[in-house]
Amino acid sequence: MSLLELNEVKVHFPVKRGVFFDRTVGHVYAVDGVSLTIEAGQTYGLVGESGCGKTTLGRAVLRLNEITSGEVVFDGTDLAALPDEEMRRSRRRLQMVFQDPLGSLNPRQNIESILAEGMAAHGIGANRTERRAKIVEVLERVGLPADALSRYPHEFSGGQRQRIGIARALVLEPDLIICDEPVSALDVSIQAQVINLLEELQESMGLTYLVIAHDLAVVRHISDVIGVMYLGALVEEAPSDLLYAEPRHPYTRALMSAVPVPDPEVEDNRERILLRGDLPSPANPPTGCRFHTRCPWRQAERCDTERPVLTELADGHRVACHYAAEIADGTIQPVRELAERIIPEGESVAVSEKADTGE
Amino acid sequence: MSTKTDKIDRLAALTAQRETTTGGSLWVEAFRRLRSSKMALIGVAIMALFVVIALIGPWIAPHNPTSQLWRDEVFTNRGEFVGPRGENWLGLDHLGRDQLSRMLVGARQTLLVGVISTVLGFVVGALIGGVSGAALAFGGRAGQRLDTVLMRFIDMMLAMPSLLLAVSIAAVMGQSLTTVMIAVGVVQVPIFARLLRGSMLSQANADYVLAARALGVRRRRVVMGHVLPNSLGPVIVQSTLALATAIIEAAALSYLGLGNPDAAQPEWGVMLAQAERFFDEAPFMAICPALGIIVTALGFTLLGESMREALDPKLRS
Amino acid sequence: MPLLSVDELKVTFQGQGRRASTAVSGVSFDVDEGQVVGLVGESGCGKSVTSLALMGLLPKKGVRVEGRADYRGTDLLSLRPSAMRDLRGTQLAMIFQDPLSSLNPVVPIGVQVTEILSRHRGMRGQAARDEAAALLERVGIPDPTRRLKEYPHQLSGGMRQRALIAMAVACAPRLLIADEPTTALDVTIQAQILELLKELVDQEGTALLMITHDLGVVAGLCDDVNVLYAGKVVESADRRNLFAEPAHPYAHGLLNSIPRLDAPRGQPLNPVRGSINDQIAWADGCAFAPRCDHYTLECLEGAPELGPLAGAGAPAGHQVRCVNPVRERLETVTLADVGAGDDSPAEPVTQKEETSE
Incomplete structure (x- = not known):
């Protein structure tokens, strides 16, 4: 027990x-x-x-x-x-x-x-x-x-x-x-x-x-x-090594990519997802998926109306995302307005300033 | 030759030099800081002088403060007031009494009024504030209600001009020294209550209070053992400052004629009140008690301010 | 010639009746144009005291500042306050850790930005407001015209720090000093701000003096790194060399002690023992000696000099203040039999330390 x-x-x-x-x-x-x-x-x-x-x-x-x-x-x-x-x-x-x-x-x-x-x-x-x-x-x-x-x-x-x-x-x-x-x-x-x-x-x-x-x-x-x-809810849960190796929730991925590593070699060759905007207020949380206002992989309709529940993907790996599987296999690509992806060779994707800043 | 022990000895010697003196408890350290502050020393000196005079005043007074020894001198030369001279260092008052003796003997009454009214204000105020703060922080919904009721009551007291409040109390209770003490004390109540409540609320949110609750310490012990002792600092400082105001306020009430009905008994506030009529002709009559009140109030204020500094945890090294 | 050359900066605090304490005891470093140090x-x-001394922001009373800080031929430390004020904002600018307390809470952001523009660039009215909006947009604040009317408390932490950066770069300073600019921010916001700083340096050629405790931030942002301990630079190197081969036992220990996100789980950390309180005066020897596993009697004979790292293949410009740097010791330890030398470390370097990097 x-x-x-x-x-x-x-x-x-x-x-x-x-x-x-x-x-x-x-x-x-x-x-x-x-x-x-x-x-x-x-x-x-x-x-x-x-x-x-x-x-x-x-x-x-x-x-x-x-x-x-x-x-x-x-x-x-x-x-x-x-x-x-x-x-x-x-x-x-x-x-x-x-x-x-x-x-x-x-x-x-x-x-x-x-x-x-x-x-x-x-x-x-x-x-x-x-x-x-x-x-x-x-x-x-x-x-x-x-x-x-x-x-x-x-x-x-x-x-x-x-x-x-x-x-x-x-x-x-x-x-x-x-x-x-x-x-x-x-x-x-x-x-x-x-x-x-x-x-x-x-x-x-x-x-x-x-x-x-x-x-x-x-x-x-x-x-x-x-x-x-x-924002008050678990979005992903996994054994430590598994979470690092395969983060499945978009927020986890962004969070992990934002942590600086004290090693220039790693820092220079790391893919980074820069989230746009700030955390919404917990007094007035977004509808549907709490993360949809900042999520680069957000899809129309479902993400802002239906709140995803934590579902088990693999043994001990639980994710609260409607599209975790699709994001993992690459069927869904990130929306550029919502995040800047910095890819190793310094080739960063230019983005417009359309982001939601959630005040 | 053992290099290793050498190394260790050398390092130990060097680090030992930098060993800081170990401090005591928070109060001990505050006291140490207080001792090294000039402001505090001056304040304490003034206060000590005042207390000593209040205690031994009647014995060192050169003349009887109530008997109108030089009455004829003042009365025959109408309007001719006698200023400081060899026999009467501070001159005579309008009834031909020795000013110095009246100052020395009056100090006791003044101190009594200040101390008793402040203690009264402190005790009642701290009680209301303490109950209110504890109820709001740890009493759940019922506690919130209790706090609201108590605080609205205090707000009502605060909303009334303090002197007016004192005058009304004096008017209801009649003219006596006790009335003055109660009136001045009551005026202090909301200040102490608000201060202790606020201080307790901020302490109630401190991490160590949360830690005590997490430990499973009983609620009463959390309030009495953690919140209250740490909240008292500002209230104690306030009480020295309040003592200064109490003396001034008591003087103001006496000045308005609400003090001791036996006007012959010397008291600094009464003396100031009586001197007012003759201010043009005999300013020294007013200056003596006024200076006495101001210097004493200053002494308490200096001590209070330096205590505030000494107790401020941010200044700890 | 470097843009800023700090030479033997020393800052001593003398409170009334208190013992004098030295916060900075001889710090020297250079910042080149467009470089991140x-x-x-x-x-x-x-x-932090170093940065405040450079900006002339230390209180005058009870503080003694010695040494030189050459900025384009003028010594910042001996400049008159009025001349320093003119230099600040136009040539030098600073960003602080806490954006909320660095902004005036009762004045709208727009007024605070235009104030700088009118003071240093003589801009007025609509022109100043337009420029302010452009600045906010430049630092990635969406809807800048609306934001200009808002008060600091209406902005989130990240936005406030952006606004502060906008104010700092309003006059295109040559040198930006950032004192822990991301410490108060969340990690996803920190990433945004670091990216913004990088962009500013790349596009405007501003030199950046980055003050931080976070080695991860340094690894991603700085060109040159100076490691400070007890008021002295103990190691100075190009970022790659520093992280690849930290030579000072302190820098080495620090790098080995932090948990890394990409490190496999299950390895115990190797902490630096003791605390900053275990320190000896530099006059008596190396201040780090009490916490160092490898100190020798030589370490206790006055402060070691900051000198180039010796040894074959040592990179140029890698300087270290240690009589017995990690690099050399690693060689001797692997070559000679452990325990043969009479001054071998009390506890031998752990296996991981030897094999790492």
């Missing part, structure tokens, strides 16, 4: 306006129907650009955001239906690591107090001495000295702070850790240290990760399965 |  299963999860934030009592005038469709499963011991990577709802989805799993509808089944229990107090207790098994290592640590607490807080909330360790022993053990695991206990967050470097954030999750011995942009706030040379640490911990403690990040290279490095999100 | 490094390496 899978450890975590999301069924048609929706998180809509009401947009309110009013003089005395607020009236709901609309919704931001931050997460709009996401279904996915994460197996125990696996790392599931969720990628997408800002505003795609990946962070909201991660928080919804922990019910830090209220879930509008859908199920979040964790180890057989639907978290979405749990009463508040039971949800609070089940958070011991689901933990989170945040993007901003300094911001996510209370500046007035020393490290011992930060790490002991969760243990106290869940009744782990009978007294202070027992808790301290556990904390010291975990600190060592994440590569921090034991004398860190009495120090304060601002006395540490960025990488060390993120280690504290990881230790805070680990002391509760969780089954699933949701890592929300765990390295994007860190310096390049520090990112690798934290990624390696996460991988080591997974191996030695049998952890399951849901890694949320915008950096496709990082996600590909640590994930077994990757889900690509666009 | 990269300044790469992590936070705190002094790359």
Whole structure:
């Protein structure tokens, strides 16, 4: 049985306006129907650009955001239906690591107090001495000295702070850790240290990760399965290597081709699809396929009226595109107005400025 | 010769030089910064002087502040006011009382009015603001309603001119020192309430609060252990500034004749009020209490401002 | 002669009562006409301070700027503020990381663009408005006449950065300094902006000084690359040479530590150990030594000089500030028996490092 299963999860934030009592005038469709499963011991990577709802989805799993509808089944229990107090207790098994290592640590607490807080909330360790022993053990695991206990967050470097954030999750011995942009706030040379640490911990403690990040290279490095999100929905899901080798959704292709590779040889000989325009607002998402306003392969009628569902193409490879097969075998060619394709020999296709900028 | 240990020792020696001094908690560091700020030192000095005078004033006063010792002198030469002289350093008032003694003894009343009314405003304001902020951030739908009700009430208080509010309270409760304290305190309530609520709301969205919730920390502990302590900084700073305004406002109420009915009891605001009639003939009578109020208010303001700077986390090195 | 020649630029901050701290401690590099030069490094390496110093945008109080920066025969660092203001906007222009805070929020885009046109090119009225619209169109903003009337907050992040680029190129500057221009943007938008910058350089012959922490961006855009560490250039090379054979242990370690999209999965990363806080003063030795796996006693005797990379077949212009560059060491390690030399690395270079590139 899978450890975590999301069924048609929706998180809509009401947009309110009013003089005395607020009236709901609309919704931001931050997460709009996401279904996915994460197996125990696996790392599931969720990628997408800002505003795609990946962070909201991660928080919804922990019910830090209220879930509008859908199920979040964790180890057989639907978290979405749990009463508040039971949800609070089940958070011991689901933990989170945040993007901003300094911001996510209370500046007035020393490290011992930060790490002991969760243990106290869940009744782990009978007294202070027992808790301290556990904390010291975990600190060592994440590569921090034991004398860190009495120090304060601002006395540490960025990488060390993120280690504290990881230790805070680990002391509760969780089954699933949701890592929300765990390295994007860190310096390049520090990112690798934290990624390696996460991988080591997974191996030695049998952890399951849901890694949320915008950096496709990082996600590909640590994930077994990757889900690509666009405007609140999954557009493609596949095992990491397969997704890189054969991206099938037009958005995935564009996203992948936009990631710069630190190698001039590769950079000079890479086909790139430059999308025109910006992300539409999740408060007013396009009809039909959410991506059709920017999709270079868009077809008349069907794409802007019918919303594609995630369908399995091959084993474990799911795509939400009406024309995934046709695009793959080349029957459908990209429309030039919507994207510039830069092909290796520097021969770029001139395009007109007809693009939709979706404001 | 072991090159490897050599290498390590050398490097250790060089890196050790750059080891920074380890800081303490946020409060300890703020205090350290406060100590090195000239502005704060001046503020504290003024405040300390004021408090000392308020405490020992009655004992060091050279004369009885209420008895009209030089009454005849002032009354016989009608309109001839006595300015500073050897016997009375700050001169005499219109009833022939020693100004210096009245200043020294009056400091206590002034301080009492300032402190009690500010504490009153702080406690009630923080209570309303705290409940309101906590309710809105963590109370769900019911909390939102509660917050709306409380805040509209506060808005109504804010909408009324503060002095007018104080005057109405004084009018209802009658003329007494307690009235002045309550009136001035009530005026401060909406300021503290709004400030704490706003500060709590911004802290409630901070990542570490989210992290605490994700840890499974109970709601009450999240509010009391994380949100509240981190929200208090601006409110504490405000309270020193409020103390300054409270003294001025209390003086204004006394000036309007709503203060202590026993007009013989010295209080800086009352003294200023009484001096007004004779301002043309005897400006020094007004200058003494006015200067006292201004300097004291300045002292509190200086301290408040430097505390604001010291507590600002962005300035931490 | 290069367009801009920076020589031993040094920037020291002296706060009241605080210890002086050196942000840039002797940076030298050249930018030729029409060339894209990269300044790469992590936070705190002094790359942004360098750009601000060149533009004369550092506060006067508490900051000491030393060295020379020759731009067509004038020293930018000793220029009077008024002369510098004239130069900025006409000859030099800068693009910042955060487009929202670089634009005035209460003034429409159009007014902000025409302001520059009237100040530096003396254009007025309809002519200025037409030129502004043409500029916006030039940087790929659709429907420019409508956009001119809009306020910065009505534009998306990518559009704002385009507007900022339009303002920067309004007077056809010879040198454009871009400080992390794409860091705040999403990757698909980043690709658009990088393409736009490339186009500007190709078509207008503008020289571009690109300041970034992203080695991927550098690989695709820059001609020459300078790697900064702790306020000094530690390696300087043509982009191909740098990425093919990074010689400084820092550059080498950095390149090996980043996960690559095209790398096969399952290989552990090789992080550079420690953090930027583990640093020694350049006066005492190589600042990178505490994080370096290969430092020797020689590394702790004053700052190493930036010199040409030695060895057979070393490309011209490849300079490195290291007494024991990776390139040479790789040769010795493969030739001699590992462990025979008394100064062999504490932990031998991993197999992957030896075989990579």
